Amino acid sequence: MFDAHAHLDVPPPSGRPEGVGGWVVPGVDAGRDANTLQLSGSDPRLYAAAGLHPWYLPPDECLGEELASLQARVDAGGIVAIGETGLDKGRRAGPRNVQRMAFRAQLEMASRAGLPLILHVVRSHGACLEEVGRFDGQLSGMVHDFQGPIEMITPWLAAGFMLSISPRALGKEEVIRSIPARSLLLETDDEGWQQLPRLCEALAGIRGVEVGELARQTDLNARALFGLSFDS
Numbered sequence: 001m002f003d004a005h006a007h008l009d010v011p012p013p014s015g016r017p018e019g020v021g022g023w024v025v026p027g028v029d030a031g032r033d034a035n036t037l038q039l040s041g042s043d044p045r046l047y048a049a050a051g052l053h054p055w056y057l058p059p060d061e062c063l064g065e066e067l068a069s070l071q072a073r074v075d076a077g078g079i080v081a082i083g084e085t086g087l088d089k090g091r092r093a094g095p096r097n098v099q100r101m102a103f104r105a106q107l108e109m110a111s112r113a114g115l116p117l118i119l120h121v122v123r124s125h126g127a128c129l130e131e132v133g134r135f136d137g138q139l140s141g142m143v144h145d146f147q148g149p150i151e152m153i154t155p156w157l158a159a160g161f162m163l164s165i166s167p168r169a170l171g172k173e174e175v176i177r178s179i180p181a182r183s184l185l186l187e188t189d190d191e192g193w194q195q196l197p198r199l200c201e202a203l204a205g206i207r208g209v210e211v212g213e214l215a216r217q218t219d220l221n222a223r224a225l226f227g228l229s230f231d232s
């Protein structure tokens with residue numbers, strides 16, 4: 001099993017705890033990304049991303065500086081994706097214009113670096129797809145914690161993105177059944193990495209497939225998306 005999106009501050013116990021063989025740790029801001037990079041540098045099961053999360057954006061006048069710092073993290077290498085980034089209409093996110101600027105800049109960085117994106121999309125699917133669409137199909141990545149609406153599955157797949165399910169989406173059974181197996185990812189986000197086996201089991205039940213098959217397929221999907229080896 002592979003956890004495509006887990007906010008880890010410390011590495012999980014050694015080996016394959018609970019049958020989980022790898023984690024992508026998303027970027028949040030400069031401080032947390034530095035910690036993540038340090039962890040991933042000493043633990044081959046952890047893969048770091050770098051990004052500016054829409055909840056933790058700086059004020060308008062400091063955005064340029066934060067983006068320059070992010071570009072430096074990208075240029076330094078050692079990351080497998082850019083994000084999490086995106087647009088969020090909830091009240092925890094920053095002003096809409098700052099979100100847009102940060103999002104556009106990160107899409108450009110991903111396009112230049114040839115890295116996949118980790119998207120955070122809350123009540124903003126249309127707006128995010130519009131921004132992604134400016135890149136003429138050059139981008140790829142995942143929409144993390146996807147919970148629907150179901151009509152957005154096809155447009156996201158057409159844009160080159162996989163859809164990642166967290167324990168929060170477990171009530172959305174029709175959404176879970178409608179994502180093609182090759183575009184499905186599993187994640188625990190900030191719910192605790194120990195949740196992954198239960199999530200995998202629940203999804204397998206909802207989709208009517210063997211747990212082992214779902215575990216294998218989602219592991220393959222994550223490793224293909226992030227360009228990771230298949231032997232670890």
Ligand SMILES: [Zn+2]
Binds near residue numbers: 007
């Ligand atoms: Zn997250």
